[in-house]
Amino acid sequence: MTASDLQDLLVTILTREAGNRRRWRIVVGGVKAYSLATHPHCNWSVTPVGSAGEIARVEHVLDSVRARHPIIAAG
Helix, strand or coil, rough: HHHHHHHHHHHHHHHHHHHHHHHHHHHHHCCCEEECCCCCCCCCCCCCCHHHHHHHHHHHHHHHHHHCCCCCCCC
């Protein structure tokens, strides 16, 4: 899975739960991938922007997705 794949997965899950794919893509923003040398347990992060409720919803989804996909490809 790449950063782009992960972003698509997050947006799809959020859209399924709360609609408006375009808005969720903005809220999620980009996925930042890190080197496995410095981040061996989970090499990606997301910094959502939006309302407190939107950010809370994204953080909840991130917890479950991170458990299933802790490592992504750099590309």
